[in-house]
Amino acid sequence: xxxxxxxxxxxxxxxxxxxxxxxxxxxxxxxxxxxxxxxxxxxxxxxxxxxxxxxxxxxxxxxxxxxxxxxxxxxxxxxxxxxxxxxxxxxxxxxxxxxxxxxxxxxxxxxxxxxxxxxxxxxxxxxxxxxxxxxxxxxxxxxxxxxxxxxxxxxxxxxxxxxxxxxxxxxxxxxxxxxxxxxxxxxxxxxxxxxxxxxxxxxxxxxxxxxxxxxxxxxxxxxxxxxxxxxxxxxxxxxxxxxxxxxxxxxxxxxxxxxxxxxxxxxxxxxxxxxxxxxxxxxxxxxxxxxxxxxxxxxxxxxxx
Numbered sequence: 001x002x003x004x005x006x007x008x009x010x011x012x013x014x015x016x017x018x019x020x021x022x023x024x025x026x027x028x029x030x031x032x033x034x035x036x037x038x039x040x041x042x043x044x045x046x047x048x049x050x051x052x053x054x055x056x057x058x059x060x061x062x063x064x065x066x067x068x069x070x071x072x073x074x075x076x077x078x079x080x081x082x083x084x085x086x087x088x089x090x091x092x093x094x095x096x097x098x099x100x101x102x103x104x105x106x107x108x109x110x111x112x113x114x115x116x117x118x119x120x121x122x123x124x125x126x127x128x129x130x131x132x133x134x135x136x137x138x139x140x141x142x143x144x145x146x147x148x149x150x151x152x153x154x155x156x157x158x159x160x161x162x163x164x165x166x167x168x169x170x171x172x173x174x175x176x177x178x179x180x181x182x183x184x185x186x187x188x189x190x191x192x193x194x195x196x197x198x199x200x201x202x203x204x205x206x207x208x209x210x211x212x213x214x215x216x217x218x219x220x221x222x223x224x225x226x227x228x229x230x231x232x233x234x235x236x237x238x239x240x241x242x243x244x245x246x247x248x249x250x251x252x253x254x255x256x257x258x259x260x261x262x263x264x265x266x267x268x269x270x271x272x273x274x275x276x277x278x279x280x281x282x283x284x285x286x287x288x289x290x291x292x293x294x295x296x297x298x299x300x301x302x303x304x305x
Contacts, residue, residue, distance in 0.1 A: 004031040005064075006157055006189055007052070007114035012061035013042040014047050021047040025061070029157070029191055033182045034203035036221070037193040043111060044195045044199075044213040049085055049161050056300045066156060068241050080234075083159030083191070088146025089291050096126060096145055103149040112152050120148040123186075124178055144178060158182065159191040164199050172199060176245055213304045215256025228267060229298070234278075234285040235261035249274055255257065261287075 007029040016022045022044035029035045036155045039045050050056045052063055058071055063070040067296055068077035073211045097117055104112035124144040129137070137145065150158055164172045180203050182188045194200050198206065199222070202230070208218040217224065230253075236242035243262050248254040250268035256263055266274055271288060278285050 001285055002119050005029050006066050007031065007191065008064040009052070010062050011047070012048065012051055012063060013059050014044075014051060014056065020213045021062075022051070022210070025210065027208055027215070027218065029189060031189055032183070032187065032191060033157075033206050034179060034190045034204050035148035035198035036207035037210070038197065038200060038207060039195065039210040040302065041195055042067040043210045045195075045210060046086065046161055047102065047213075048210070049159060049191075049193055051264060052081070052159065054080075055085070059091075075260075080153065080156040081155050081159065082155035082157075083161070084143075084146045084163065085159075085161045087144060087162075087165070088149065090134045090142065090145065092102065093133060095131050095133055096121065096137070096148075097130045099145070100149060100152065104152045107149075109154055116152065120151040121145075123151060123181075124148045125174065131268070139169065140167050140174055143167065143171070143175055147178065157189045157191060160194070161193045163192070164194065164196055172196075172242075176203055206218045207289070209298060209302065214245060216302065220245070230265055232264050232266055232271065233261050233287075233289045234264060234274075235256060235289075238283065241281065241284075242278055245278055245281045245283060246274065249277055 004156055005028050007027065009025050012025040013023040024101045025044070025048055037045055037048070047056070051058045054070055063077075063080055065077040070077045091102070100117045100120065101111050104117070112260060118127060118130065121130050124147050126141065126144055126148060129141070134142065136143065145158070147158070147163070163179070164175050167175065176199055179190055179192065194205065204221050206219065207221050208225065209216045226288070234242070234246070239257065239262065243255060243257055246252045246262060246264060252268060252274060253265040275285050275288060
């Protein structure tokens with residue numbers, strides 16, 4: 001992954017009267033990232049995105065896009081940046097192609113060539129529906145059409161605010177696969193804001209978590225999740241005996257009964273020895289599962305703040 005930073009926010013903040021919607025947000029998005037921007041509803045995600053797009057003025061701080069300062073070189077900074085904030089809007093009685101022509105003329109200053117429109121529609125899987133009216137499209141298809149519109153300017157960075165919100169499982173899968181394809185096959189950097197942790201975990205390479213307007217953590221998804229990889233769930237019987245045995249093992253930092261088994265904190269390298277001691281104590285060990293998930297990590301860092 002490239003170390004080139006193409007989006008950077010410096011002490012970015014927005015205050016409304018006595019409330020900070022976002023405060024001292026310092027983000028760094030590298031070229032080629034699929035960057036997950038996570039947080040509960042109302043955490044400050046959309047406010048931050050609106051400041052990045054210059055849709056609202058920040059109270060404090062600044063934004064750098066593709067090497068340009070947004071406040072002094074807005075046109076250059078946003079020239080190769082595109083995205084969808086919340087949900088895309090269309091002329092429902094017009095075709096997908098005609099909507100693309102109108103969107104392109106507004107963003108590019110001229111009607112895009114038909115081939116460019118068809119290429120963008122093909123990329124999101126809508127080429128065969130180009131001449132169908134948008135009112136016949138599903139919610140997921142409209143989301144993909146919105147992304148197709150964003151692709152007309154050949155963006156280096158595409159920002160998607162809750163792109164799977166309200167979609168059914170099939171629609172989520174289609175958008176998720178599209179995001180992965182934009183990154184891997186077309187080299188685009190994707191800034192993905194969402195509160196759907198499972199969706200982000202499947203596509204993001206780096207992430208940041210915002211809570212109550214403040215940035216809590218930022219870094220590689222693998223590295224951040226690895227920090228909580230020593231939490232395990234052991235299913236063993238008899239459970240009470242297994243729990244008593246584990247509490248006496250020095251390498252087990254904590255152990256407690258869980259609805260599904262025994263939740264414990266054990267270094268990965270010590271797990272085989274723990275299992276061996278349980279077997280020696282005549283406990284039947286059915287499984288050992290590492291509790292490594294974005295949901296658990298997210299809850300651990302947001303509940304602390």
